[in-house]
Amino acid sequence: MSKKGPRERYVYVLDFLRDGNPLDRHSWHKNKPLLQVLGEDYFILMEAFPLTDLIQLEQRIDRDQEPPLIKVDVLIGYDDLTAVARDNLVKTLDRIITEKEAQFVNFFNRAEPLTLRLHALELLPDIGKKTLRTILEERKRSPFTSFKDIEDRVGIKGVKDILKKRILTEIKREDKYLLFVYPIESDKKAQDQKYIGYLERIRQG
Structure with missing residues (x-):
């Protein structure tokens, strides 16, 4: 098993913290724009840095597109999700299951x-x-x-x-x-x- 798991090509945006997350356990995430995202194929939760301001909640992002929209930083667990991310997780799962x-x-x-x-x-x-x-x-x-x-x-x-x-x-x-x-x-x-x-x-x- 890879430490980082399989690579998720497509991810969905669960939350966009434009000023960072002061409650994040990763110190470098506390004061810079941050995304919480869900992988489409393996349901892996991740935190990523946005490379553009034009990202919307629940947006589906292709990590292979050029120029890239995000840079994945770390894998996270459910307990790391914000309240907004948890709400959007349920809606995103509904969308993935439907598709x-x-x-x-x-x-x-x-x-x-x-x-x-x-x-x-x-x-x-x-x-x-x-x-x-x-x-x-x-x-x-x-x-x-x-x-x-x-x-x-x-x-x-x-x-x-x-x-x-x-x-x-x-x-x-x-x-x-x-x-x-x-x-x-x-x-x-x-x-x-x-x-x-x-x-x-x-x-x-």
Whole structure:
């Protein structure tokens, strides 16, 4: 595992602190413009320096574009986020899940047992043994094609919200299994966590 984790090409702006963050644990962030951002693929939280004033909250930024708009400095955890960043995190996750619907639907089609007694799908909120059995039976008949298809055939509501809650749980490091969020070595809890990385597997085919 890389100390800095995989590189996130696309990030979303969660907060823009134009005068710096006096509460930041990094002394060099206290009095200069600072961004808190979320990576699109691995949900890695970072702090970055803006290279232009023309950056908006919730903006999606391509780190490979020229000239660059930001310079990533450090990786951070959920506890480092400002109140504004935490509010925008929820909205940003909603946007990412919507735009990556096909990948998340594929997760429902491909998820496997993690242990003899625990299936990956059971880590999702509101998915118990009975619902798990229905999901496995339905996907065996034919693969799911959309969130609505899952909801209609399985009888559950708010698949997008279920996924959002799970990703938030992982970002907060409240479970040792990480289905979607990449752990970083600088995180004190990383050594106790198990990265499953379903979206990464799906992107790789």
